[in-house]
Each structure stands twice: as C-alpha cells, then as structure tokens.
Amino acid sequence: MNISHPPFFELQQQTRRVFLGTSAQGLGGLALASLVNPALLTAGTSGVITRSHFPPRAKRVIWLTMAGGPSHLETFDYKPRLAAMDGQPMPESMTKGQQIAQLQGQALKCFGPQHEFATFGRSGQSMNKLFQNLGTVADDLCIVRSMMSEAINHDPAHMFMNTGTQIAGRPSMGSWCTYGLGVDSSDLPGFVVLTSLGKGGQNQPIAARQWSSGFLPSKFQGVALRAKGDPVLYLTTPKGSTREQQHDLVNAINTLNAQEDAIVDDPEIATRIAQYEMAFQMQASVPELMDISKEGKGILDLYGCQPGDGSFASNCLLARRLAERGVRFIQLYHKDWDHHGGLKEGIAFKAQEIDRACMALITDLKQRGMFDDTLIVWAGEFGRTPMSQGGSGRDHHNKGFSVWLAGGGVKGGISYGATDELGYAAVENVTEVHDLHATMLQLLGVDHLRLTYKFQGRDFRLTDIKGNVIKGILA
Numbered sequence: 309m310n311i312s313h314p315p316f317f318e319l320q321q322q323t324r325r326v327f328l329g330t331s332a333q334g335l336g337g338l339a340l341a342s343l344v345n346p347a348l349l350t351a352g353t354s355g356v357i358t359r360s361h362f363p364p365r366a367k368r369v370i371w372l373t374m375a376g377g378p379s380h381l382e383t384f385d386y387k388p389r390l391a392a393m394d395g396q397p398m399p400e401s402m403t404k405g406q407q408i409a410q411l412q413g414q415a416l417k418c419f420g421p422q423h424e425f426a427t428f429g430r431s432g433q434s435m436n437k438l439f440q441n442l443g444t445v446a447d448d449l450c451i452v453r454s455m456m457s458e459a460i461n462h463d464p465a466h467m468f469m470n471t472g473t474q475i476a477g478r479p480s481m482g483s484w485c486t487y488g489l490g491v492d493s494s495d496l497p498g499f500v501v502l503t504s505l506g507k508g509g510q511n512q513p514i515a516a517r518q519w520s521s522g523f524l525p526s527k528f529q530g531v532a533l534r535a536k537g538d539p540v541l542y543l544t545t546p547k548g549s550t551r552e553q554q555h556d557l558v559n560a561i562n563t564l565n566a567q568e569d570a571i572v573d574d575p576e577i578a579t580r581i582a583q584y585e586m587a588f589q590m591q592a593s594v595p596e597l598m599d600i601s602k603e604g605k606g607i608l609d610l611y612g613c614q615p616g617d618g619s620f621a622s623n624c625l626l627a628r629r630l631a632e633r634g635v636r637f638i639q640l641y642h643k644d645w646d647h648h649g650g651l652k653e654g655i656a657f658k659a660q661e662i663d664r665a666c667m668a669l670i671t672d673l674k675q676r677g678m679f680d681d682t683l684i685v686w687a688g689e690f691g692r693t694p695m696s697q698g699g700s701g702r703d704h705h706n707k708g709f710s711v712w713l714a715g716g717g718v719k720g721g722i723s724y725g726a727t728d729e730l731g732y733a734a735v736e737n738v739t740e741v742h743d744l745h746a747t748m749l750q751l752l753g754v755d756h757l758r759l760t761y762k763f764q765g766r767d768f769r770l771t772d773i774k775g776n777v778i779k780g781i782l783a
Contacts, residue, residue, distance in 0.1 A: 483528040
C-alpha cells in the first residue's frame with residue numbers, strides 16, 4: 309500500500325535535524341564517534357551572544373557557596389568597637405524598625421567577635437587568624453565588605469543570590485551564563501554543581517531549584533554531580549547491557565524525537581535529544597573526571613583531600629578539573645554555616661574545612677595558567693547579626709556582609725566597601741547582589757542589560773531591573 313504524506317511533511321523530512329535522526333549512523337552514532345573525536349560535537353554549543361559586548365577577562369566562573377550564612381564578623385570584617393561593647397545593649401538607633409529574623413521583640417545585646425583577626429600579605433588584608441593558608445594568597449583576594457541582600461531567610465536568600473529574585477522559577481546565574489555564552493565542553497554539561505557537608509553548624513537543605521534553568525530551555529539547568537557513590541544516578545551501563553546496545557537505544561529514541569521536533573519545533577524536544585547525547589557521552593567522561601587519585605600525591609596534599617572523601621577540598625579539586633575540561637560555570641555548595649549557637653566552635657570547624665582548599669584552588673589555577681581567566685567568587689546567602697542569639701550564636705542578617713572574589717579580571721589585594729563600626733549595615737560603597745551579578749557578567753564579556761529572554765511578554769534578565777557594575781574592583 310502506498311501512503312502519501314502531505315507536502316509539508318516531505319519538506320520537513322529534509323531538515324538537518326531529521327536527516328541526523330534518520331541517517332544510518334544517527335545521533336547516537338554521532339555521540340559514540342565523539343568519544344573518539346570530541347570535536348565532532350562542538351558545533352551548535354555557542355550561546356546567543358555571538359560577539360562579546362566587552363573584551364572578556366574571564367572564560368569561566370567557580371562560585372563557592374557557603375550555605376547557611378557565614379558570619380562576616382568572624383571571617384573578613386573585624387570590628388574592635390563591637391568587641392569593646394560586648395554584652396552591652398545594641399544602639400536602638402541602628403535597629404529600630406529594622407527587619408530582624410528571629411530576634412524580634414528580644415533584648416538586643418552586642419556580641420563581640422569570637423575569633424582573633426590578623427593581617428596577611430603585602431596588602432595587609434584583614435581576616436580571621438585561622439585562615440593561615442588562605443592568608444598566603446591574600447594579595448590575590450578582593451574582599452567586598454559592603455554586600456547587601458533583600459532576603460533574610462535561607463531559601464529566599466539562596467534564590468536571590470542565585471537568580472536575582474526571591475521568586476522561584478527564574479533562571480539561575482549559571483543557566484544565564486551558559487545560555488548567553490554557550491558550552492566549551494563536548495562531553496560535560498556547561499553548568500555543574502557539587503555539594504559537600506561540613507560540621508559545626510545546622511545542616512540547612514539545598515534545593516535543586518537553586519540551579520534551575522527556570523523559563524530558559526532546560527538544557528541550561530545545572531547538573532549536580534554527587535561527591536560519593538555514582539556521580540550521576542543511572543549513568544553507568546546496566547548489567548547485561550553493552551555500549552553498542554545503548555548506542556542503538558539512544559539512536560532509536562533520538563530518531564523518534566527528531567521526527568517529532570521537525571514537525572512541532574519544540575525547544576524541549578531539542579533539549580531531550582541533546583540530553584540523551586550528553587548522558588551517553590558522560591558515561592565515558594564523568595568516571596574519569598571524578599577519579600582524582602590520578603592527580604598525584606603532591607596535588608592531593610595541596611588540597612588536603614583524599615579520593616572519594618566527598619569533602620569541600622575534593623570538590624575544589626574537581627572544580628579545577630571541570631574548568632580544565634571546558635565547563636563554563638561551576639558552583640560548589642558547602643553547608644553548615646548556620647550558627648544560631650555554638651558560633652565560636654562552628655567557625656573553627658568551617659575554617660579548617662575551607663582554608664586550605666580555597667588556597668589550593670587559587671594556587672593550582674595559577675600553576676596551570678588558568679587563574680587570570682577564571683573568576684572565583686566566595687559568598688554566602690547573607691551574613692550574621694552583631695547581636696547575640698542565645699548567648700553563643702548570631703541570627704540571620706542581610707544589611708551588611710562580606711564576599712570575596714579572585715582572578716578573572718578582579719583587582720587582587722584590595723578591600724572594597726565597609727560596614728559601620730558595629731558591622732550592622734553597609735555604609736561605604738554599598739553593594740547589592742544585582743551589582744555582583746552585573747560585574748560577573750561584564751568580566752565574562754557580557755553587558756547585563758543586553759542578556760535577556762522574552763517570557764510571558766516581558767524581557768527578563770539576571771539583574772532584573774537593577775544592577776551596576778562594581779567598577780572599583782576591576783583590574
């Protein structure tokens with residue numbers, strides 16, 4: 309029986325997408341071939357920005373997220389006046405009518421810094437004395453002490469720091485970067501997330517929506533790699549199955565997807581095709597990536613980690629390996645910075661967990677000639693109050709806290725902005741999260757005003773309707 313198709317269907321069958329899907333080798337075969345020659349799939353990975361708005365200073369971002377809200381007063385913002393007023397009432401002129409997370413209606417008393425500070429490097433950067441290793445690279449750090457956020461509770465504050473809004477469903481900064489600039493790696497996602505669990509604080513949950521692509525096509529969402537066990541669930545070849553059989557399955561599925569996409573032109577179908585391809589390639593690339601035992605004793609000792617330990621230090625080493633392989637945006641979450649009590653002991657734990665690793669990441673990137681084009685950002689979702697909570701902790705605080713940046717076109721060895729004498733509010737060179745996002749994009753060669761996506765009739769951007777580049781920290 310002869311079946312006649314409508315003329316438009318015959319035309320659709322001649323598209324490149326359908327040709328690849330129905331050819332003898334198929335998309336799965338192309339993926340298999342790419343394992344031998346990754347350059348085969350580098351086409352089509354560019355972003356919507358075909359020509360940089362500015363000369364890019366950074367090629368990639370490594371964002372170190374200290375989840376829970378690290379206290380700026382025990383890390384990078386020493387306040388001798390607060391120490392002198394320890395136990396005394398907090399000046400009402402500062403706090404009256406202000407939003408306070410869990411201290412509303414309570415007697416507000418000053419809580420002096422719980423750790424000594426010291427100066428490091430030729431620049432004399434002031435930091436917690438426990439950061440002895442990080443202090444050796446102090447001249448590479450740009451410490452911003454005047455950051456502010458609009459959110460004062462964990463989940464909305466994470467949303468705000470990641471997406472520029474407290475409203476769930478917006479794209480994360482990593483998604484915006486890969487959407488705008490594309491992906492350099494042919495066998496790894498452009499946006500990868502790693503998490504680690506510390507000790508000495510409350511283990512606040514981290515939600516996958518923090519690295520969501522929101523209303524952008526889902527191929528731009530972050531891919532979480534697990535530090536222990538299988539890095540990605542269901543990635544390994546099932547028992548009784550071979551690579552060739554999986555190739556046939558991927559080929560068949562993508563042939564059907566491509567035929568449907570040729571008719572309806574749905575971005576999510578195209579995403580599904582790309583993700584099948586990526587998963588097929590990751591079966592070979594991810595196990596090798598995660599095997600840090602081949603790094604050698606010198607590198608493992610530099611970071612202070614062991615293969616498979618799932619630590620923040622191991623994730624910093626993995627971040628460098630991901631950066632080497634062309635991943636555009638790498639985000640590390642390190643939990644347990646929520647110190648409503650036991651602050652002094654908790655900060656000591658945290659310093660031990662991150663101090664050496666942060667230094668090692670900077671040092672390692674320098675040794676490989678990658679530091680100058682890698683932007684590193686260290687930040688929590690907010691800071692902590694100068695007032696005591698429960699006698700040994702600090703509450704959430706969003707009116708002034710510290711972050712630091714390094715590499716990627718940022719001035720090293722400087723401090724930018726300041727909080728008042730008690731560390732309550734940013735008062736000098738006040739900096740908002742939107743400003744940080746705008747600066748990050750500029751260093752990547754992108755004008756934050758021009759990286760937009762139309763959704764529900766409106767042009768959205770990472771910086772929403774705000775954002776100014778922090779010119780004072782640019783090299």
